[in-house]
Amino acid sequence: NAGVMQNPRHLVRRRGQEARLRCSPMKGHSHVYWYRQLPEEGLKFMVYLQKENIIDESGMPKERFSAEFPKEGPSILRIQQVVRGDSAAYFCASSPWGDGSYEQYFGPGTRLTVT
Amino acid sequence: GDSVTQMEGPVTLSEEACLTINCTYTATGYPSLFWYVQYPGEGLQLLLKATKADDKGSNKGFEATYRKETTSFHLEKGSVQVSDSAVYFCALPSGGSNYKLTFGKGTLLTVNP
Numbered sequence: 001n002a003g004v005m006q007n008p009r010h011l012v013r014r015r016g017q018e019a020r021l022r023c024s025p026m027k028g029h030s031h032v033y034w035y036r037q038l039p040e041e042g043l044k045f046m047v048y049l050q051k052e053n054i055i056d057e058s059g060m061p062k063e064r065f066s067a068e069f070p071k072e073g074p075s076i077l078r079i080q081q082v083v084r085g086d087s088a089a090y091f092c093a094s095s096p097w098g099d100g101s102y103e104q105y106f107g108p109g110t111r112l113t114v115t
Numbered sequence: 116g117d118s119v120t121q122m123e124g125p126v127t128l129s130e131e132a133c134l135t136i137n138c139t140y141t142a143t144g145y146p147s148l149f150w151y152v153q154y155p156g157e158g159l160q161l162l163l164k165a166t167k168a169d170d171k172g173s174n175k176g177f178e179a180t181y182r183k184e185t186t187s188f189h190l191e192k193g194s195v196q197v198s199d200s201a202v203y204f205c206a207l208p209s210g211g212s213n214y215k216l217t218f219g220k221g222t223l224l225t226v227n228p
Contacts, residue, residue: 004158033214042119042204042218043159056215091159095214104216106151106158 002027004094004107005074012113019079019086021110025094032075033104034067037089049075082114117142117209121219124202128195128226136190136222138179138205148172148181148188149216151204159204162190195226 005024013019025032030051035043036059048056049069060067064082069075079086089111093104122137140148147166151159163172168183177192188205202221209217 006158031214033216035216035218040220042220043206043216045210045215045217048214056212058210059215093159103161104214106153106160108156108158 004092004105006090006092006107006110008110009108010111010113012115013082014115015083016081019082019112019114021077021079021090021092021112023075023077023092023094023107025075025092026105029094029096029105031095031097032069033093033095034075034077035091035093037091037109039088043091046077079112082112084114087112087114117146117207117217119205119207119217119219121203121205122222124221125223125225128224130197130226130228131194132226134190134192134195134199134224136203136205136224138188138190138219140186140188140205140207142186142207142209143211145183146207146209147213148179149206150177150179150188150190151206151218153202153204153221155201162203195224197226197228200224200226 032049034046037043046059047067064080066078089109091109093106118141149164150162152162153159163174165172165181171180179190204221205219206216
């Protein structure tokens, strides 16, 4: 069973461009979580999605960031008009259920660098 | 709010040395506590967990005991191997949820032969 897949693994964007990060959950998992790790900090929760629904986006910056998990295809974290402060590692995790009784399985992360 | 403070790294040990990585937490109530490990080039993996006070989680020779009185969950291993070289994260669910994990900054462990 393939693990959580994230691509690209490394992404370089200039200020003002858009960044799209993709996450394919483990087979059979319908719950996806995005976390961000800024330099010198721990991972911070951003958003929790089920298929076609955003359940909790309390950790998402109010502007420029959006996330989706369509019925078909991967979950997408989209950052518009990137700024240098968006440079970070973005991790996706998935679980079969969202009640916390199951472990979250993490992908290898996407390292975004904004120049 | 809920938070985790873990020992700053990096930590460098020789093979068969003893390991302790300290982790203390601040939380409302008594949440489950986790240690995750990230091997080079891979995603975070759950290493062990404890769901209530005095519980001991263990896996792959690693242990951690949920200490309510000291609000700690230190990770220990009696004899490390080169293959244990990784980044270790202490974590707990926070914000009143059981899915919104809060992590420490991570501790890089390097084990030399």
